[in-house]
């Protein structure tokens with residue numbers, strides 16, 4: 001079985017994340033960039049299946065700037081067999097539609113039985129890409145899974161949506177997305193880190209994928225305005241001397257909040 | 259040959275498994291009403307059409323539900339889009355809604371804007387307003403041409419449309435035959451709570467790891483009840499099993515912007531703040547004077563929640 005795991009490089013949420021007020025794009029120079037945590041969990045789903053089924057090939061794939069190679073190397077160190085890195089200058093600021101076209105085209109080119117993605121990236125918070133890929137690839141999508149069972153022909157699991165919890169399943173080939181309810185990822189071992197240096201990373205460009213970033217028949221989403229909000233300031237801070245509960249009650253009542 | 263008004267806004271209304279309109283319906287129709295004439299689409303029972311009209315839908319289109327996950331909804335949306343030729347499509351940013359929007363955008367080659375907290379019009383059409391990076395930036399987005407497909411953050415819209423007289427039409431949908439995942443069983447999320455829903459709540463009391471156990475988390479519930487507030491939680495509290503994931507506030511949970519947010523035993527990690535820092539008034543109680551939550555709290559108490567909160571509850575009850 002061939003499992004492709006989609007991972008994204010995102011600005012580290014622990015750092016101060018900045019947008020450029022000129023372009024609306026994430027500032028990649030200053031802050032730290034990391035492999036999105038949900039992508040690590042997605043990789044863990046694939047690797048734990050591969051642990052039990054040695055004939056499984058796990059590939060990590062990302063569309064990101066050339067500098068994001070470290071996130072793919074981390075995936076290799078965790079245990080993926082190979083990586084695919086889609087890099088192209090014209091993809092700077094790609095919207096969701098273009099990102100989906102590019103990833104779908106790369107997935108078609110590489111082939112897959114199962115695609116594992118995160119349900120939601122921490123920078124985009126779109127939660128839409130896996131469904132877009134399934135639509136483009138004409139395969140079923142089993143999304144927002146909080147448990148996953150994979151067998152040779154089928155993938156199934158629990159989907160917790162806003163109004164219901166359901167059990168869903170899809171025949172392979174399929175796209176799935178997983179939630180953070182699934183286990184944390186393993187750490188790369190020393191052996192894994194050393195082995196990663198010899199694993200293949202394939203670079204793909206738009207020309208190689210036959211995708212036109214400027215195609216005239218597809219509408220794109222663009223940013224037309226951006227403003228930075230002023231940071232919040234701290235207000236009153238008291239230390240409890242035995243009456244903080246009463247003081248807080250007065251504050252709430254005076255401000256008509258209770 | 260369409261008789262829909264030129265400023266139509268097509269709105270997909272989610273239905274719950276128990277057969278009601280989702281809470282997002284009123285907001286979506288309210289938002290649509292601020293930029294045009296709301297036309298609702300319901301995939302499911304025609305009995306909900308009257309509710310939709312009451313919430314402001316000028317026309318309610320009803321399509322038969324089909325088998326499989328998401329695909330029947332997308333097929334119906336595509337048919338409604340063709341029929342109505344709206345200026346925009348609004349869909350809830352729920353798990354169901356955003357995936358339907360995602361597929362519709364791909365299928366019709368339309369621009370997709372996600373997680374909007376408002377919509378308006380400029381000279382060139384409908385634009386969407388977003389809060390990015392936990393509310394640190396306000397961003398406005400538009401599409402290069404065509405009909406924008408916009409998912410709206412739940413609980414973010416206060417506008418409500420005026421009730422309309424029911425005008426209900428069944429629409430025919432051609433099944434696309436796109437492969438879908440199958441739904442093997444459904445458990446309606448039983449929310450047997452008398453408390454307000456977290457999304458859109460005017461007040462939220464949230465608890466973190468500092469509560470220490472599921473039993474002790476009841477302290478959060480008690481304060482919430484005295485204040486008439488919804489209950490929220492940090493990811494650490496959810497991971498520790500104190501409360502269900504649906505209560506998680508933050509980057510990977512619910513984003514809230516209430517009048518009052520009370521954080522109990524929450525350190526205020528950046529990912530938590532991303533989901534609540536646009537609250538009007540923030541109150542925090544934490545025994546660690548250096549907890550980052552104090553950097554954004556309007557009223558911070560350095561103290562033990564197990565002594566401060568019971569005293570607060572007693573004081574509030576005495577005033578009632």
Ligand SMILES: Cc1cc2nc3c(=O)[nH]c(=O)nc-3n(C[C@H](O)[C@H](O)[C@H](O)COP(=O)(O)OP(=O)(O)OC[C@H]3O[C@@H](n4cnc5c(N)ncnc54)[C@H](O)[C@@H]3O)c2cc1C
Pocket residue numbers: 013037038122465466467468469491492493494495506507508509510511512522523524525526527528529530533543544545546549561562563564
């Ligand atoms: C990709 C990613 C996404 C994330 N998404 C989210 C998210 O959506 N929401 C979220 O909340 N977190 C999220 N996190 C996790 C986040 O980084 C923190 O780990 C989490 O918010 C910590 O929760 P906490 O404040 O309850 O726990 P802690 O950080 O452990 O804080 C507990 C606090 O309780 C205080 N305390 C303990 N006992 C008492 C007492 N008796 N009285 C008063 N105070 C007491 C302590 O002083 C401490 O400050 C995410 C992390 C990542 C990497």
Ligand SMILES: Nc1ncnc2c1ncn2[C@@H]1O[C@H](COP(=O)(O)O)[C@@H](O)[C@H]1O
Pocket residue numbers: 006007008036038039042061062063064099103116117118119120121122124125126127128129130
């Ligand atoms: N540029 C990208 N490269 C690879 N995978 C991606 C990319 N963007 C999104 N994904 C995948 O799609 C998931 C959901 O992303 P999103 O729809 O942006 O919230 C992520 O968790 C990833 O698995």
